[in-house]
Amino acid sequence: xxxxFDIGFLGGGQLARMSIQAAQRMGLRCLSLDPGDxxxxxxxxxxxxxxxxxxxxxxxxxRRCDRVTLENEFIxxxxxxxxxxxxxxxxxxxxxxxxxxxxxxxxxxxxxxxxRHGVPTPKAVELEGEGxxxxxxxxxxxxxxxxxxxxxxxxxxxxxxxxxxxKLRPLWAEGGWLSEQFVPFVRELAVMVYLGxxxxxCFPAMETIQTxxxxxxxxxxxxDASEIAxxxxxxxxxxxxxxxxxxxxxxxxxxxxxxxxxxxxxxxxTLDWGGVSQFEQHVRLVMGWPVSxxxxxxxxxxxxxxxxxxxxxxxxxxxxxxxxxxxxxxYGKAVAKPGRxxxxxxAVGPDCRARAVKARERFYExxxxx
Ligand SMILES: Nc1ncnc2c1ncn2[C@@H]1O[C@H](COP(=O)(O)OP(=O)(O)OP(=O)(O)O)[C@@H](O)[C@H]1O
Ligand SMILES: [Mg+2]
Numbered sequence: 001x002x003x004x005f006d007i008g009f010l011g012g013g014q015l016a017r018m019s020i021q022a023a024q025r026m027g028l029r030c031l032s033l034d035p036g037d038x039x040x041x042x043x044x045x046x047x048x049x050x051x052x053x054x055x056x057x058x059x060x061x062x063r064r065c066d067r068v069t070l071e072n073e074f075i076x077x078x079x080x081x082x083x084x085x086x087x088x089x090x091x092x093x094x095x096x097x098x099x100x101x102x103x104x105x106x107x108x109x110x111x112x113x114x115x116r117h118g119v120p121t122p123k124a125v126e127l128e129g130e131g132x133x134x135x136x137x138x139x140x141x142x143x144x145x146x147x148x149x150x151x152x153x154x155x156x157x158x159x160x161x162x163x164x165x166x167k168l169r170p171l172w173a174e175g176g177w178l179s180e181q182f183v184p185f186v187r188e189l190a191v192m193v194y195l196g197x198x199x200x201x202c203f204p205a206m207e208t209i210q211t212x213x214x215x216x217x218x219x220x221x222x223x224d225a226s227e228i229a230x231x232x233x234x235x236x237x238x239x240x241x242x243x244x245x246x247x248x249x250x251x252x253x254x255x256x257x258x259x260x261x262x263x264x265x266x267x268x269x270t271l272d273w274g275g276v277s278q279f280e281q282h283v284r285l286v287m288g289w290p291v292s293x294x295x296x297x298x299x300x301x302x303x304x305x306x307x308x309x310x311x312x313x314x315x316x317x318x319x320x321x322x323x324x325x326x327x328x329x330x331y332g333k334a335v336a337k338p339g340r341x342x343x344x345x346x347a348v349g350p351d352c353r354a355r356a357v358k359a360r361e362r363f364y365e366x367x368x369x370x
Contacts, residue, residue: 003046005031007286008061010052010080011071012041014331014341015263018271019069020045022279028287032071033061040331058083068094069240069286070101073261074149077102095196095286096240096261103236104261106147108178110236114256117235119228121256124180127172131165134179141182144168148176152339153213158182183255185247189221190266191229192278192294193242196285202226203278203294205246208266214339218266219300219353225254232256241282243267265341269299272327272346300352302360304343306336311370313342319366323359325349 007023009016012034020030020041032041033048041047050057052075062068062083077098084091084098091097103113107124114121125133127144134142140162146155159165159179171177188210192203205225209217229244236242236259243264245257267278273296284291313336317328330343345363347356 002064003029005029005046005065006067007031007283008065008068009033009041009071010058010061010068010075012036012039012047013071014040014333016041016071017044017331018268018329019071019263019279019282022277023283025280026283028283031061031065033057036334038334040333043332053079055079055082055086059086062087062089062093066093067286067288069282070094070096070262073101073105075101077105096238096242100237100239100261104259107145107150107258108147110259111178111180113235114232117231119231119235119256120254121232122181122183124178127177127179128175131169131172131179134165135162138179138181140165142179143182144172145178145180146176147178153210156213183247183257184250185255186250187221187248188257189223189225189246189248189254190218190264191225191244191246192264192267192270192281193229193233193238193244194240194281194285194291195230195233195238195242196240196291197288198284198290200230201291201293202229203267203270205229206266206269208245212339214305214341215265215303217300217302217353217356218269219356220298221248223248223252228254228256232259236261240285241278265303265344266301268329268344269301269346270294270296271329272348273297273299274348297348298350298352299346299348300356301344301346302356303341304330304345304360304363306338306340306342307364307368308336308338310336310367313367313370315370316363316366320345320359320363322362323347323355325352325355326359328363 006028009032012032017040030045111124144157207221243260275296276292
């Protein structure tokens with residue numbers, strides 16, 4: 001008889017690692033599935049090495065764990081359905097469910113689900129043929145997106161004119177791309193939403209600053225976007241923890257950009273804000289336990305991205321911690337490729353944004369020298 005686990009994660013990156021850390025605090029036995037060797041999750045818990053689209057490997061996780069969750073939205077829901085057939089276990093052990101994953105993982109289907117439920121979101125159509133539908137229904141400027149698998153802006157392009165659209169044709173001619181309205185937003189926000197049998201609600205709306213399409217800084221926005229964020233998660237038949245990215249328009253209204261069915265980079269501030277963290281809330285939802293009402297102190301998160309050349313990060317942590325109220329997090333990734341999310345730091349309390357920026361500068365300076 002193989003060892004059993006309380007909770008399984010399909011994926012072994014930093015989101016699985018931080019969820020496992022929250023679960024282990026409560027004594028849960030954790031398992032992750034990941035194709036890599038020496039991954040953030042496998043460094044701290046048991047793991048199965050295997051491809052995330054391998055239905056047999058997914059079935060092994062389903063069989064060996066009481067509850068299972070996702071680390072990303074990229075595993076096709078068909079593979080998970082197939083894994084359930086193989087494993088012959090009840091589908092209710094998976095949070096979020098396959099149906100919600102199916103609605104989210106195709107960005108076009110996601111937009112259509114939001115629109116059907118009257119949730120404000122940019123209009124989108126499939127890119128096909130010569131792009132006629134896009135030209136007629138979306139117009140210029142337009143945003144082009146890969147329907148599946150995009151992250152950190154990989155899979156996002158802009159076309160200001162018809163010539164731009166045609167220039168990009170080699171990218172989208174094979175199919176799998178959408179065209180959507182360009183939104184002239186004043187800022188971007190993100191809200192963590194939880195929804196389960198034991199209650200539903202939102203963490204505060206955070207402002208997010210993106211640099212080169214990678215989230216750079218996250219801090220309190222001072223506005224309430226709970227209503228639209230919750231409606232968005234309901235529109236994709238949500239169950240569990242979700243990150244909702246929003247655009248704030250010049251008139252103060254919101255549109256939904258995209259939804260992630262999992263803990264989210266913009267929720268990392270909750271690790272140090274003094275209230276429940278997004279990871280603990282996630283574990284509670286996956287296990288079917290009561291949720292905690294989220295409240296805490298104003299906190300700013302700054303992502304720590306890979307730099308080359310860089311030294312041993314441990315030699316640079318002290319430089320970041322010299323700034324008061326700062327907490328340091330590192331994911332244990334094997335290689336610090338430029339632009340890769342290697343860790344983050346949180347600055348808690350008054351002037352948190354300025355302190356987070358300062359601490360990060362000090363860390364980068366010391367890390368490059370280290
Ligand atoms: N319709 C739009 N109008 C204007 N800007 C947009 C639009 N869609 C996306 N963007 C910009 O591109 C960024 C990346 O887009 P999106 O969030 O859809 O892609 P992603 O690669 O899945 O993102 P992530 O960085 O969250 O992994 C957004 O944060 C926003 O700055
Ligand atoms: Mg995004």
